[in-house]
Amino acid sequence: MRLPVYLDYNATTPVDSRVLEAMLPWFSEHFGNAASRTHLYGWTAEEAVATARKQVAKLLKTNLKEVVFTSGATEANNLAIKGVFEKYSYKGKHIVTVATEHKAVLDTCHHCEQLGGEVTYLRPDTNGLITPQQVAEALRSDTILVSVMYANNEIGVIQPIREIAAATHAGGALFHTDATQAAGKLPIDMAEEGIDLLSLSAHKFYGPKGVGALAVRQGVELTAQLDGGGHERGRRSGTLNVPGIVGLGKACELAQKEMNAEAERLCRLRDRLEQEILANVPHTFVNGKASQRLAHLTNICFEHIDGENLLLSLKDIAVSTGSACTSASVLPSYVLKILGLTDDQAYASLRFSLGRFTTEEEIECTIQHVIETVERMRVGSAV
Incomplete structure (x- = not known):
């Protein structure tokens, strides 16, 4: 069976062959436990x-001591938000976030x-952006954390992170960003941008599934969510996934080298x-702000057509209607x-x-397939 064109890279990416090559020896040849000293x-x-x-610290322009390895961005988000909430609850219990965040942040x-x-x-706003002023106005004396996604997973809009972090710090709170879709695709400088905590996941930029990281600025305290052997400086217990971590590191190294050229091409x-x-399909428009978004993504609305039937009819391409984590839902995208x-x-x-x-x-195949499919579905329609 011929596989469809894969255009769902925001859901997951294939492991780069260079990443896989770096990982393989750590499954069998070098199988030791990193805690066995x-x-x-x-x-x-x-x-x-x-x-x-x-390698992770270099990609984020942060201190290597600030990198905590996790099972992925979902765990990193949980550790950041719950960890701050529990550690700083004596100061307050108020958190500020955005309604269009990923479920890993909203549910936490x-x-x-x-x-x-x-x-x-x-x-x-209708473009998917918030302003630093909105954040400033939402801050209270008991606000301990602001969490704003770096780049949205569904529409790709990039938030003004530096300015939002500055507003957050002016109000005396910590700033966290879920950078799952931004890490490895956009240049990030945690210190320059004022980011206190940052979550990422390897499988979003050609690394393996099941591994990620939370970067925690020195001086920020967290309550661990996994208790045990006190691994990762007491922030995340559990035997380290060495092959996965090696793969994450290699993916970061490749992303840093190839990011600019890759973004330009995509x-x-x-x-x-x-x-x-x-131009060729009437009644279509792009969701989100076209000038302030990830280079590799577009979210297009095809009006006056059944979305489920359209998705099922596009058999030659693999695309999605939104976040992979909510794709099983029959509800429309909340974003x-x-x-x-x-x-x-x-x-x-x-x-x-x-x-x-x-x-x-x-x-080119995708363009032709979409145009032909939509035209065929609209035959006999008044649209």
Whole structure:
């Protein structure tokens, strides 16, 4: 069976062959526990983890001691939000976040509410953006944390992180960003941008699934969410996933080297895809702010058409209607609804996310397939 063109890179990415090559020896040849510091097997694994920690820190322009390895961004978000909530509850229990955050942040905030916390959910404008002023106005004397996604997973809009962090610090709170879709794709400087805590996941930029990191600025305290052997400086207990961590480190190294050229190429392909669809398919528009978004993503609404049937009819391409974590839901995207779309418009919106292995030929095939499919579905319609 011929596989469809893969344009769902925001859901997950294939492991780069160079990442896989770096990982393979750590499954069988160098299998030691990085916490076993009494023999060569453990020392070798510990050294590999240390190298990966440097690679992650270099990508984020932060101190290697600030990198905490996790099972992914979901765990990192939980550790950041719950960890701050529990550690600083003596100062206050108020958190500020955005209504269009990923469920890994929203559901964690809901958990804190059940424990007596209060959460303010900022609503972005129709482009998906919030302003530093909104954050400043939401801050209270008991605010301990502001959590704002760096780049949205569904529409790709990039928030003014530096300015939001400054407003947060002016109000005496800590700033966390879920950078799952930004890490490895955008240049990030934690110190310069004023980021106290940052979450990322390897499988979003050509590393393996099941590994990620939380970068924690020195001086920020957290209550551990996994108790045990006191690994990761007491912040996250559990035997380290050495092969995964090596893969994450290598993915960070490759991303740092290839980020700019990759973004330029993908932006060109994305723009062609977007422009051709908008020009040849009536009643279409892009969701989110076109000028302030990730280079590899477009979210397009196909009005007056059944979104589910459209998705099922596009058999030659793999795309999605929104976040992979909510794709099983029959409800329309809450992100698009908050932007002002109707249920029908949200259902009829598709996310096309390109990646490292997307080719010009695949984009041309996608353009033709989308145009032909929509025309066929609209035959006999008054639209």
